[in-house]
Amino acid sequence: MTDRTTQVEHGGLALERLVFFSDAVFAIAITLLVLEIEVPHLARDGGLEQFGEAMAVLFPKFFAFGLSFLVIGRFWISHHQLFGHVVAYSPRLMWPNVFYLMAIAFMPFSTALLGTNLTQFGPAMFYNLTLLATASVGWVLVRRIRELSLADAPLAREANGAFSVILGALTSVALTFVSPQFSQMGMVTIPLWIRVLNRKLSA
Template sequence: MTNIALTPRAHRSIGRLTAFSDGVVSIAATLLVLPLVDTAVNENLTSFSEFFAKNGSQVLVLTLSFTVILRFWLIHHALFDGLVAFTPPLFWVNALWLLSIVFIPFPTQLIAGKASQSPTIDAIYIGTMFVTSLSGLMLKVIISRHPEILSADAGSTTALGASVVAVVTMGVALVLALVVPGVGLWALLLLFVDIPIQRVLDRRHRRTRSIAP
């Protein structure tokens, strides 16, 4: 394990990286709504009920994608909030995480605009989330190997169990979307199983840390 000199410059650098990451996530979330704006302008609809009647599926997919991005950002925010510096591998894995986030609007629009069910498009959508989950796990692994870049009150944000569960869940959802006819985005219902498992693992990790000598 290589120690990092935590200079004032290092502190400023992690602040810039965090701010940049937050900005990229904000842009990705904003890109989700732009197709809806274009649709509303082009169709010249007079009421929201009329707009929703024609574009309800697009609104629902947008809401799903926004919720997904928000959840990923909350995890990322909690992780980076405990950092006081970063390593080069952390920088590049974070870049991969950001790339997967900015890509989410693309399959979102494909799903919203498709005329028929397409397992390939659904797989691209879920596969993007798999990459986000995997890169999030990689971030935690890197940080756990360099505890010197963590603040003293970082807490349990680097516990790996919850992230492993997220990656496995997304992987299973991706396989189901590809090989089981008609499943499509319904495979994402596995997230409702994933969330309580992650909470149990997080509580167990916090108890372990509290009783550790």
């Protein structure tokens, strides 16, 4: 076995371990979201009305859970698609990925804070800034892969996709000043930003 073959095999193993570790962090973070929803204790003779009231009290936490589940799921899909193009490994890829995973692992806390204080400015802004930080590190990760020429494609559209999440998060931050409880809807603008950026790419 030549040194070149050994280097390629070790690089492939390191890349595989990086992806497996990343998937594990995503899985743990997305699972932790539901642990913040406490099961209500109902009286035996409480009836359907008591059940409905208990569920209504939990609605903010259900909303925060559903929102963050979709957000983390979208981040994972982007990460999965990105690394589907990565065919080489570099140690310089490690730290951007670690910081990205750190932001993902922090999401359950910001989600719990939002779910407990859905209509308040501070928790909503904190959550949206968490989204912005995560999106920004994700964009840096794409840039690092492009700079190191580790992919089998230019990743221009992937870079646009990552940057569009930043723009969506910035939209949510701006909307916080208007309506904290609906500010996360700014993330819905991401497909629009993707279309605009890809149109400029094709021009």
